Amino acid sequence: MTESTGARASTALVDDPASGPMVRVEDLHRSYGSGASAVHALRGVSFEIARGELIALKGRSGSGKTTLLNLVGGLDSPDEGRITVDGTELAGLGEKQLLELRRDRIGFVFQAFGLIPILSAAENVGVPMRLRKTRSREREERVQLLLSLVGLADHASQRPGELSGGQQQRVAIARALANRPALLIADEPTGQLDAETGLAVMELLRAVVRGEGVTALVATHDAQLLGLADRVIELSDGEITEH
Incomplete structure (x- = not known):
């Protein structure tokens, strides 16, 4: 085997979705504004997440957690660095391809739930499958299962208004899983919940990772919830301080 052939084979192995990490972040930088007033949200962040891991992202408000989640989820683009999700480098994708990636391979859970008030819990869970044009019977069975x-x-x-905060977040988690994503991204999913309900929701996420075979990246500042993660990545002023 020649040196060039060996290099190509090595690259193919690393980029193989089945053998590589679910998420690879390399030397990520993101700033807002310019000049002296620029805010450096991320400064050279690098890490990997193995398939099937539940990673907790820890840090104070303003540490860069939400910026990092938005970049990994394809909702924003870095100034520098590379992001690979499930074997796909995000920088090489057009807007349509990014939309398909977010729809089909990434599930999002937000602190504010984000449910549609006029729809029932079942209808809210079914929305991503409607966007994907999933057949009615398959959609209904998946909704019931979730x-x-x-x-x-x-x-x-x-409807959401008839449910407690914890129940609404459970609906949001079910909706995030609707299209069988490979990666689940959750931004402070227990931030609006009391301690007991928040712990129950985090335990549910832990069970989902195990039962559905999903990889999860969860931002939280709750020390009690960090113990449920496989690993903790801590951010401070846009840099990883503990891994």
Whole structure:
């Protein structure tokens, strides 16, 4: 084997979605503004997440957690650095391809739940599958399965306003799993919940990672919840300070 052939083979192995990490972040930089007033949200961040891991992203407000989640989820672009998700480098994707990546391979859970008020719990969970044009019967079966998974099978017809905060977040998690994503990104998913409910939601995420075979990156500042993660990555002023 020649040197060049060996190099190509090595690269192919690293970029093989089945053998490489779920997420690879390399020397990531992101700033907002310019000149003396520029805010450096991320400064040379690098890490990898193995498939099936639940990673907690820790840091104070303003440390760069949300910026990092937005970049990994393809919602924003870095100034410098590379992001690879499930074997795909994000920088090489057009807007349509990024949209498809977010729809089909990444699930998002936000602190504010983000449910559609006029839709029932079941209808909210089904929205991503409607966008994907999933067949009606398959969609209904998946919705029923997911609501059972998050313990809300008996609340399928209720609207968000009729559910508690913890129940709404469970619906949001079920919706994030609708299209069987490879990666689940959660930004302070327990931030609006009391301690007991927040712990229950984090335990649910832990169970989902195991049961659905999903990789998860979860931003949280709750020390009690950090213990449920496989690893903790701590950010401070846009840099990793503990890994």
